[in-house]
Amino acid sequence: MSSGRKQYPFDLIEPKWQQKWDAEQTFRAWNPGETVPAKHPFGLRHGLAGKVAERSALPPKFYILDMFPYPSGAGLHVGHPEGYTATDILARYRRSQGLNVLHPMGWDAFGLPAEQYAIKTGQHPRKTTEENIANFKRQIKSLGFSYDWTREVDTTDPKYFQWTQWIFLQLYNSWFNPETNKAESIDTLKYPADCTTEEQKRAYRDNKRLAYVSEAPVNWCPELGTVLANEEVVDGKSEVGGFPVIRKPMRQWMLRITAYAEKLLNDLDTIDWTDSLKEMQRNWIGRSEGAEVDFQVDGHAAKIRVFTTRPDTLFGATYMVLSPEHKLVGEITTSAQAAAVKEYQRFATTKSDLERTELAKDKTGVWTGANAINPVNGEKIPIWIADYVLSTYGTGAIMAVPAHDERDFEFAKKFNLPIVQVVQPPDVKTDWRGFLDEGTAVNSSNADIALNGLSTKEAKRKISEWLDAKGLGKKTINYKLRDWLFSRQRYWGEPFPIIWKKDASGNLYHEALTASELPLRPPQLEEYKPTSDGQPPLARAKDWVNLPDGSIRETNTMPQWGGSCWYYLRYADALNGKVFVGPDAESYWMGTGKFQGEVKPGVDLYVGGTEHAVLHLLYARFWHKVLFDLGHVTTAEPFYKLVNQGLILGEMEFTAFNYDDGNPCSSNELKNVEEEATASGKRLVGVHKASGIKIAGRRIAENEVEKVTGGFALKTDKSILVDARSFKMSKARGNVVNPDEIVNDFGADSLRLYEMFMGPLQETKPWNTEGVEGVYRFLGRVWRMFVDDGSETAYEQAEAVATPETRGELLDLIILDGGILEAEPTKEQLKVLHTCIKKVTEDLEGMRFNTAISAMMVFSNEASTWQTKPFSVMKTFLQLLAPFAPHLAEELWSRLHSTFGHVAPSLTYAVWPKFDPALLVEDEVEIPVQVNGKLRDVIKVPTAATEAEIEAFALATEKIKAALEGKTVKKVIVPKKKLVNIVAV
C-alpha cells in the first residue's frame, strides 16, 4: 500500500499536531501547588489559568499507567502500542470528562542486552542505552500519545537510581516485626539475652534485616555469568535467553519478601485484577496449611522435623526422606552406607534444575542406614535421602505415606518399602493404593488416640491437637515463595550502597552508606566482562572498590527489577531532588481517590502484558508494602485496577507436511504439532499418529490452499489438509510487524484505530495488515465527509509538484465541504448522533474499544448520505473520534471552527458530550414475533402501545395467522415490549 493514493494527508496532519501538543504542553499534568500557566487549556477549563493549583481546587485525579518498557535495540513492535493506545484513549477520555489525568512514560533501561553489547564492542552501555531510548521515544511520539513528557524517567539516570538505592537502604535498615505485623526501623529490634558483644548483636541484627546476605545455593547461569531469582528461572532455564541454570552455593543479597507472603496473598482481595492473574500470584506464593512433626532418630539425639499437609496420615508413614542437602544427613548416615550416600549427594548436586525436572518421573534415592521412630506408633522406619524432596521447601524432609501420596507411592514401589492404608476412599470400589483425596481414617489408633472412622478434616484437627499437647508437633503454614535473590554479577545495574569491613577477628561485615552519599555511581571500566577469577565486572575498578580506610565496596549490582519496582511513584513527582516522591504529590496521585462512587487506592488503571505476572507485579507490591509500613506512601497496594492486554500474533501461516518419500501427508494424520527451532529458523513438526514418526512441515502461500470442510486443504489435492495458525511474532520466524512502516503507509491514527479494532483488548489476536486498510479507509471517509472534493483535487495536484518546504502550506488549499452548515439538526440526525454518543461512552467505560469504533463507523456510514451536515452534529462526532484518532480529529475540529468564524476551544479539554435518551425514542418500533420460539414475522407498532395491543397486533398479521393454522394458542409472552412469543400446540 505504500504506493497508491493517500486517503487523506495524514503525513502532514500528524506531525503538525504532535508539534503543537509538545509546544503547548497540552498534556501536562499539574501537581498540587504548581502554577498553571495563564493560557493552558486545562487551567481554562477548570478555572485555574494563571493560578496556583491548590489541592482543594484541583479536579479529581486519574492515574493511567503503561507498563515500563525496556528500550531494546529492536525498537517498538506492534504489541507495545496496543496497550499504549488503550491507555491513551482512556486518558484523553478522562481529561474531557474533567479529571486531572496523570499519564506518563519512561524507560526501564538497565539490563542485559546493552551490557552484552558492551562486552562485545567495548562501547559503554550508556551509549547504547541512550540511542535505544531515543529511538523508542521517537517511535512512541510518532503515535501521538498524550504523555506528560516532563515526567519522563530513566532508571539509569543517577537522579533516578539515587532513589532506587535509597529504597534499598530503607529495606536494609528495617526488619519485619511479627508482633506489629509490619516493617519497622532496625533500631526497634530487641536483642536476645545471649547477644552480648557488638559482634553478636551485629550478626543478630544483620540476620533480621529485610535486605540481608545469605550463603545459600542459588540459581547460577554460567552462560549469562550471573545468578538469577527463582522468578527468572523457567523450566530450569533462564527466562532471558533460555540458558541452563545450575545450583551453586554463593554469597548473595536477599530481600525478605517471604515476610510479606501473607499480606501479598490477602491483599489480592482488595484490588481489581483479573482472576487468572491473581491466581498466578496465589500459586506462586503457594500457601499451604499443615503441621510440623518431629521424628526421633533411632539411637541419636537428633530429631527430624517434617512438614506435612496431611497429619491425619501419620500412622501410614512407613519411611522418611531427607533432601540430599539436608544438614542431618552426615550425622545420621551409618558407616556402611556412607559411600553410597556420598555418591548420591554428588549425583544430586551435579544435576542442573533442568535435568532434575526432566528426570522427574524416575525416582532415585539411597538409604542412610539410620531409622526414625514414628511418634504415633513407635515403629522404626528407615530414613532415606532422595532428590524428589526439595531442600528449599518446608523443612527439607518428609514423612513418606506411600499409600496416599503419589510420589511416595512410586518411590515405595521402586524400593520395595511397605505401604499401609490409613485412608478409606468414600467409594468402596476405589483402590486405596495411591488414593490422594479425602476419605475416612482407618488403621490409625494407639493407646492414646484413635482417628478411625473420622473424616480427613476431623482427623487432621484431632491429630494436630494431640501432637501439640504431646509437644511432638504444631500447626504450621508454609509458602512456596522464597526470599528474593537481589544481587547480580553485572555492570549495568545500580551499585549497592554497601561497603565491607573487617572486624577485630578478621571477619567481614557490611555497612550501608548514608542517604547523603547517594547516588553511588558505577565506575568507568575498560572492559565489562567478569574478572578472570570470576568476580563481577565492578571488581575491575580497583580505585572504586578499594576505599582509603581499607574497606571495600560491594561489587554486585541490583537486578533490573529494582528500578521498575517504584517508577510509578517517581512519575508523581519526577523532578523532586529532595525526596523520592513528595508527600503531597504521592497522596494526591496515589491516594485513595473516589471516582464514580468507586474507591480506588493507587494507580487507577495499569495496562500491560502478562509476562510480569509473578516478577514485576509481585516485587513492586512487596516494595510498596514496605514503603507503606515505613510511612513513605499512603496506600497498601500500588495498582488498584490492572488489565492485561492480549498478545498480538503474526499473520496466519499455512503449513503443509510431506513424508520422507515426498508424498504429501494430511495434517489430520498428525498429532502434537508444534514449533521447533532449527539452525535456519523455526518450523512446525508433528508426530504421525499411526507410525509415531516425526514429520516436518514447510510453509506454503495462502493462494496454494482452499477452505474445505474440516479445515484448509491443498488446492492441488483437496484430501490433503494443511495446518493453519498464527505464531507469536519473533525475529527467528521473520513475522515481526514494525509500527514505523504502518505509520509511514497509513498514519498513526490508522495504527491506533486498527490495534483497537482487532478485537477485545484482553484477547490474543492475529495481526492482519489488510485490516489496517479497513480502518484507514474509514478515516478517509471521515475526512471526505468534512472536506470539499474539488479542493482536495487541487491539493493533490499541487502536492505532486510541491517541494518538502512548501508542502506544509498545502493543507490550506483544502476547504470544508459545502454540506456542513450551521443548521438545525433533524430528529433523525440527532438520533444517529446520540446513538453513537451512548455507545462510544458506554464502551469506553467498559474498555470495549472495538465496538466503540464500529459505532463510529455506523455513524459515518449514515452521515455520509446526508445532504446537510449540521455543524453541531459534526462537531460532536469529532469529540467522540478524538480519543481514538486525535490527529485527524484535531485537524477537522480546527477547520470546522475556523470556517464558521469560531475560535476552536482545545479539543483535549472540551467537555465530553452527553447523550439524551429522549432523542433515541422512536415513534414506532419493530417487534419480532415468534411462534414456539421461531421467528415468523416482524411487526411495527407505536412505541406507546401496551403489551395487550402488541399481542393483538401480532396475532392479527397474515403470516402469524398462517403459522397458527390448526393450532391452539396456549400462551402469549411479550417480554419488555421487545418481542412476542406465541406458544401454540
Next chain:
RNA sequence: GCGCGAGUGGCGAAAUGGCAGACGCGCCAGACUUAGGAUCUGGUCCCGUAAGGGGUGAAGGUUCAAGUCCUUUCUCGCGCACCA
C-alpha cells in the same frame, strides 16, 4: 497431571436469556473511469429456483425462549508442575 481462559461465516469479530453474524477484511456484481490495487452502490452463514428448512466444537438438560445458564465431553491457548 493440576489451575485458568477460549471455541460463532473464508478471516478479525458482534450479540442486558429475547430477530445469531452489527462493524471491518476478503470475495462477487455494478457505476464513474484511458486505467484501477482510488472512490461510490449493491450482494455475500449453509441447503433450496422459491416457499421453506438447518445453523454458534459435540451430546444431553433447564426455559415460552439458550451462542449466553447447568451437566458430560472434545479441541486449542496460557500458567504451574516431585511444593510433601
